[in-house]
Amino acid sequence: MLMTVIPIAYTLVSLAFLLSFWRLIKGPDAPDRILALDTLYINTLALLILLGIHLGSAIYFEAALLIAMMGFVGTVALCKYLLRGDIIE
Amino acid sequence: MNDFLLSVLILTGAIFTFIGSLGLARLQDFYTRLHGPTKATTLGVGCLLIASALYFSIRDGGVSLHEVLVSLFLFITSPVSAHLLAKAALHLRVKSLATLPTQKGDTPPKHP
Amino acid sequence: MKRLLPHPVLTVTLTILWLLLVNQFSAGQVILGALLGWLIPFSTTRFWPDPIRIHQPLALMRYFVVFMYDIVLGSFQVAYMILRGPSHLRPAFIRIPLVLKTDLAISLLANTISLTPGTVSAWLSEDRRTLIVHTLDTGDAEALVADIKQRYEAPLKRIFEGSE
Structure with missing residues (x-):
């Protein structure tokens, strides 16, 4: 049963990727694009966790943790740039 | 039984992740778009974890239990990034379907 | 005691985080975690403004349960709103007057609001008295404000600022 569910989950997460990517390209404003990038990070997280379950390997967890952290720092830095016009004050 | 529970969790997680991005693509203005990824996607990834x-x-x-670490991190950071994004959008006066707050001190000041 | 162990809550949290990170619950890891949990707050003590005081641990637990329940409920509601389509939404900005004073309590309230049904906190006014919140579908703004104040703000005030 698990092996029939996982391909469906892959499909849904990939569709989520496409939708976020569409928003990244379309915009229209800078915050929209940052939000799309943030969502793409979280989608990547979902995909990596699925991959970990599918292949039965715990190694993907470390990558997921790193991506979560980098994604958050990236979003905060970009927002800070929009708010202040500068990142490091 | 365990297999069934796992399948339900994975499917719920994937569906919520998808709905979050659907909201991002489908809704009309930036502030409503913000809701999809912050709530639906967070719960979706939480289910997968x-x-x-x-x-x-x-x-x-x-x-x-180390997956708990990622979910904890996600549940702490996603409202923070949503808040910062909303703040940046208010600062830039991004168009909204709702009327933007107008009172003094209710929006970020213009930078010099 | 105060100088040797400046932030007991932070020490316990860091120890638990370390154990989760290595994903191994042996005695050696517990000792190493406790050591790190002591060393990190000790060496960064000037970075932490003031130690956290929890007045009612039981109320904190109850708050956490309510919070988890609302996250699940909130996600289902938002999912339903997204699927039903943008034409049914009534987005609005509402103002929530705050009674909370401490930074920690205000940021916890803002985070809670962002994760629960149809609301995202957008801006804290300069004088830290009002929180501007964007809502996805507002019927009655007054009722929503009253609900948020009663459901989240009152317990947070009791937990972190005492009842006085």
């Missing part, structure tokens, strides 16, 4: 913890706990016969 619980499924992962359950899967590795059953397979290795111990407790695998």
Whole structure:
């Protein structure tokens, strides 16, 4: 049963990727694009966790943790740039 | 039984992740778009992480709890990034379907 | 005691985080975690403004349960709103007057609001008295404000600022 569910989950997460990517390209404003990038990070997280379950390997967890952290720092830095016009004050 | 529970968790997680991005693509203005990824996607990834913890706990016969770390991190950071994005959008006066707050001190000041 | 162990809550949290990170619950890891949990707050003590005081641990637990329940409920509601389509939404900005004073309590309230049904906190006014919140579908703004104040703000005030 698990092996029939996982391909469906892959499909849904990939569709989520496409939708976020569409928003990244379309915009229209800078915050929209940052939000799309943030969502793409979280989608990547979902995909990596699925991959970990599918292949039965715990190694993907470390990558997921790193991506979560980098994604958050990236979003905060970009927002800070929009708010202040500068990142490091 | 475990297999069934795992499948339900994975499917719920994937559906919520998808709906979050659907909201991002489908809704009309920036502020409503913000709601999809912050709530639906966070819960979706949370479900997938619980499924992962359950899967590795059953397979290795111990407790695998480090997935909790990622969910904790996600649940702490996603409202923070949503707040910062909303703040940046208010600052830039991004168009909204709702009327933007107008009172003094209710929006970020213009930078010099 | 105060100088040797400046932030007991932070020490316990860091120890638990370390154990989760290595995903191994042996005695050696517990000792190493406790050591790190002591060393990190000790060496960064000037970075932490003031130690956290929890007045009612039981109320904190109850708050956490309510919070988890609302996250699940909130996600289902938002999912339903997204699927039903943008034409049914009534987005609005509402103002929530705050009674909370401490930074920690205000940021916890803002985070809670962002994760629960149809609301995202957008801006804290300069004087830290009002929180501007964007809502996805507002019927009655007054009722929503009253609900948020009663459901989240009152317990947070009791937990972190005492009842006085």
